[in-house]
Amino acid sequence: MLSRKPKALADEPTHYCPGCGHGIVHKLIAEAVDRLGIRERTVGIAPVGCAVLAYNYLRVDMTEAAHGRVPAVATGIKRVQPDAIVFGYQGDGDLAAIGMAETIHAANRGENITIFFVNNSVYGMTGGQMAPTTLEGQLTATCPSGRNPLEDGAPIGVCEMLNTLRRPWYIERVALDSPAGVRRCRRAIHDALRAQMDGKGYSLVEILSPCPVYLHLSPVDALRFVREKMAAQFPPGVFRRDGHPVGPAHGKRSGGAMES
Amino acid sequence: MAAQRVLMMGNDAIGEGAIRAGCDAYFGYPITPQNELTAYMAEHMPKHGRVFIQAESELAAINMVFGAAVAGKRAMTSSSSPGISLKQEGLSYLAGCELPAVVVNVQRGGPGLGNIGPGQADYFQATKGGGHGDYRLVVLAPDSVQEMHDLTVLAFELADRYRNPAMVLTDGRLGQMMEPLVLRDEPPPRPPPKPWALTGAAGRAPQRVCSLLLEDGALERHNEKIQQKLAVIEREEIRFEERATDDCDILLVAYGTSARIAKGAVAAAREEGLRLGLFRPITLWPFPREPLGAMGRRTGVVLVIEMSAGQMLEDVRLAVGDGPEVHFIGRTGGGVPDVKNVLDVARRVSKRGGRADHAARTRGAGL
């Protein structure tokens, strides 16, 4: 399924742990960039998080952003060169904790950028702390007896929240929990970049992704966690297409979170 | 070359300077006393086909500047003290990534929310680094509406020349002041080529701009390179103004609004036979340490005037060394020293001999 190496992907082996989702997402982005023929006009932004070295693996122009500031940096790049294809890559801490303001406002301006949001339910890089997307009861280094919503807040559904705004063009959540999930992810990444190429505005793909190390699970069990636990809290599906909220196109359930 | 004389407010003059300097993108967030500048850019940038965004915060604004700069464009943001504090993270990243950008600080009273009176208490933050890590901003301090314009243009040039962020450090009084300004019809600016800019890897290998350097020794080598660059700036870019220093008995040292007061004091003092001179740093970083040191030692008595509790004072002391007497007038919290203030202290210290450092005793004169 993930056989031929895309041109936009470096030969370098990644530094990710076995069973980590980041490497798969990189490869899917590289494939989409190749397929859309945009390698020579793409500018990417790496986050602060486990994917901080994404520019070692993606063979396109890339920069970094301070923790959480990816959407603001993307805005600056895109506004001064509208013909560039600008994507940001963010983890859940980066996007939904420290960078929430930048996220909401870039989406609300309808910036013509694309965000790939890797939700692994923990802070990977700093050692498995609680993230805004940590599930209720999930154990992390900073909620050692399990996330308690009464004290720690409840998991934030980023797609649901952004879908309340008027300006986003395309929002989809996918899960790297199965070959079918990977295929959906490939298509979603493609569609998001396509929307930007067509000048449509803000697109975001949330990718539920395993972090076996800080879920303290084997790679196989981490995939099951994504499929059974994460996807229950964060139902996959298309939330927004062509600038309009839509009902769940696929996914395990409709939690009432999505408008139809 | 054709020139046009107009009456303009300081904040607007900065905006006009930026536009004439070829600023491609401006990102701002409202804060008094610099709101006229943001409004000026909102009105004029789109007319020139340039980018204007009112960001959701100063954090976002400086990071949008980062984005525009990394794409190779001339970019600027402006704010006043509390907002500049929020920009420190971005300034550190800009410096670490060696990206040119211009930041304007129309200082107000602090600390905290302070007030909207003019201030000069962000001197340390501006000249010593401000954010984390070893870096400096080029810091330019105008003292007239003309200089608000001209030094903004210069800030873009220096930022590009050295791939380093530059700051125009001014204050609410200068920002709000109306003064005649000469606008010259100069040829359009030509920023240097920026082969490092991220424009998409068309016909070349992909490239990156980042400050993260994990390989053994790489970050230290990067820092050494930055330090070498800063040493060149210190050698090449010192700027200052002297007034009536040839025969002065007391050397005033002041910048920005305080320098305007000092100029008034120099003129008034001469009428009563008191020989004051003024040394006005225009670059606060690089600080004109050597010329000031020489002049301070020659004069023997130095009087520093600031709208702070004594920040540039430290650099003046370092510059002049232990020889000369160093006195200080400082106002804080939006207060502005006046000519009478300066003359009172000047009269007092001119009659007194001795070489001791009287700063502590005379400080109260202005407070």
Ligand SMILES: Cc1ncc(C[n+]2csc(CCOP(=O)(O)OP(=O)(O)O)c2C)c(N)n1
């Ligand atoms: C301003 C700032 N605060 C904190 C950090 C430390 N830090 C680095 S990565 C990170 C969280 C990363 O988590 P996430 O965004 O979920 O990405 P992941 O590592 O899980 O892929 C934090 C808090 C930092 N680098 N900068």
Ligand code: SF4
């Ligand atoms: S810590 Fe988690 S997110 Fe980070 S590389 Fe390892 S598996 Fe991936």
